Amino acid sequence: MPEVVIMKEIRGRNEEYADANREKFKTDRVLAVNIMGAPGAGKTSFLMALCKKLKERGIRSAVIEGDLYSSIDTEEFISEGFDSVQINTEGECHIDANVIRQGYDSLGFSGGVVFIENVGNLICPAEFDLGEGLKVITASVLEGDDKPYKYVPMYSYVDAVVLTKCDLKDAVGFDTEYFTKGLRALNDAPVYETSVKDQDRAEGIEEVADLIEAKYRAV
Numbered sequence: 001m002p003e004v005v006i007m008k009e010i011r012g013r014n015e016e017y018a019d020a021n022r023e024k025f026k027t028d029r030v031l032a033v034n035i036m037g038a039p040g041a042g043k044t045s046f047l048m049a050l051c052k053k054l055k056e057r058g059i060r061s062a063v064i065e066g067d068l069y070s071s072i073d074t075e076e077f078i079s080e081g082f083d084s085v086q087i088n089t090e091g092e093c094h095i096d097a098n099v100i101r102q103g104y105d106s107l108g109f110s111g112g113v114v115f116i117e118n119v120g121n122l123i124c125p126a127e128f129d130l131g132e133g134l135k136v137i138t139a140s141v142l143e144g145d146d147k148p149y150k151y152v153p154m155y156s157y158v159d160a161v162v163l164t165k166c167d168l169k170d171a172v173g174f175d176t177e178y179f180t181k182g183l184r185a186l187n188d189a190p191v192y193e194t195s196v197k198d199q200d201r202a203e204g205i206e207e208v209a210d211l212i213e214a215k216y217r218a219v
């Protein structure tokens with residue numbers, strides 16, 4: 001069984017904890033990347049492909065998994081040889097900076113990229129600074145092209161947008177232009193189109209890896 005940290009103290013002092021995390025990540029030469037998105041958006045599948053790509057480039061990664069109760073995603077990363085720790089929020093809809101620190105310390109990691117798979121939710125995670133260096137939303141084309149118009153705080157908050165399940169774009173009539181127009185009203189974050197239907201032939205991951213590598217080298 002993977003290590004599981006239960007989130008208890010969630011209110012107050014989040015900013016203090018986030019600032020302390022930022023300092024710690026800097027000292028450890030770690031780029032922390034907060035991956036947010038709706039339930040089932042494809043966060044884990046995308047992250048797996050990205051971690052494998054970074055490994056090919058000689059960059060180490062580890063994953064802090066946030067979930068309400070289960071440790072399914074953590075077990076998947078561990079089975080693929082990546083360090084991973086589970087945070088169970090016990091029903092809470094986001095992760096906070098304090099519990100990220102507990103999870104991070106238990107990894108014993110330095111010199112690489114730590115991904116945080118946030119709880120599947122398009123609202124609450126945008127209210128909690130974790131001390132991360134990069135905020136990413138995975139937006140599945142199945143959710144519809146109008147989401148930046150509706151989930152304004154989240155789409156304003158992120159540094160990069162990863163469109164997932166693009167192999168299903170035509171099937172669901174996803175209009176990229178309309179989506180991007182909504183996003184541009186809020187944010188100039190780059191948009192990456194990806195598909196990891198076949199993990200061995202993942203599409204669009206190279207470009208995201210370029211972004212992560214550049215950010216990591218600058219830490």
Ligand SMILES: Nc1nc2c(ncn2[C@@H]2O[C@H](COP(=O)(O)OP(=O)(O)OP(=O)(O)O)[C@@H](O)[C@H]2O)c(=O)[nH]1
Nearest residue numbers: 038039040041042043044045120164165195196197
């Ligand atoms: N067609 C297609 N299916 C995908 C793709 N990426 C993920 N999926 C499928 O979408 C479902 C959800 O994927 P996950 O990676 O578990 O999504 P998640 O956001 O991590 O889900 P939670 O952690 O439960 O919120 C799974 O059945 C995946 O196989 C993709 O690029 N194309």
Ligand SMILES: [Mg+2]
Nearest residue numbers: 043044073117
């Ligand atoms: Mg997942």
